Amino acid sequence: QQQVKQSPQSLIVQKGGISIINCAYENTAFDYFPWYQQFPGKGPALLIAIRPDVSEKKEGRFTISFNKSAKQFSLHIMDSQPGDSATYFCAAQDFGNEKLTFGTGTRLTIIP
Amino acid sequence: NAGVTQTPKFRILKIGQSMTLQCAQDMNHNYMYWYRQDPGMGLKLIYYSVGAGITDKGEVPNGYNVSRSTTEDFPLRLELAAPSQTSVYFCASSYRGPNYGYTFGSGTRLTVV
Structure with a gap:
């Protein structure tokens, strides 16, 4: 049972453009939503995270938008750069649970 | 600081063989996790531990075992x-x-033939 649905599976964006990756969930007990970035041959690394009491969080060129009523959240990468080419995972945790549930990942490629 | 160290990096096993994947962290973290990553399937939790002596099953525990005798x-x-x-x-x-954020190791690529 997949509790966090992520789309698209792959994404190609031109340098300087905006990359958008979407995730949806069903479990209303989820209360922490991180995004992880993974480069080839490496383990994932925490990129940015949000809690449902805010609708948006921005860190540099990376922004999470959160829609609690729609049970959706998304990652926006502004001014996308070739160095942003990686696989991105959304994830969710419900309160009192000690583990994350991950989405299926999005392979992002930024072309010159 | 080494962070999370996994060994080996690569391994080929024959069907029916057994092996242990090692994981060590030097950050005095209480929680540890094992995930497997398959193409298009994301990260699936195998087992996790919230402290020495405590382990719990994740989504896909069959065929695996863990222990946590030290932090x-x-x-x-x-x-x-x-x-x-x-x-x-x-x-x-x-x-x-x-x-508090996960720190991942660099992974072990396992092939069973």
Whole structure:
């Protein structure tokens, strides 16, 4: 049972453009939503995270938008750069649970 | 600081063989996790531990075993390897749970033939 649905599976964006990756969930007990970035041959690394009491969080060129009523959240990468080419995972945790549930990942490629 | 160290990086096993994937962290993290990553399937939790002496099953525990005798180490044991266990395995640790962020190791690529 997949509790966090992520789309698209792959994404190609031109340098300087905006990359958008979407995730949806069903479990209303989820209360922490991180995004992880993974480069080839490496383990994932925490990129940015949000809690449902805010609708948006921005860190540099990376922004999470959160829609609690729609049970959706998304990652926006502004001014996308070739160095942003990686696989991105959304994830969710419900309160009192000690583990994350991950989405299926999005392979992002930024072309010159 | 080494962070999370996984060994080996690569391994080829024959069907029916057994092996242990090693994971060690030097950050004094209480929580440790084992995930497997398959193409298009994301990260699936195999086992996790919230402290020494405590382990719990994740989504896909069948065919695996773990132990946590120390805070630093969390080995994953594969008994009677099957082709379905061909995957990339990641160990992760966290100070006190997901909202403190996971630190992942660099992974072990396992092929069962």
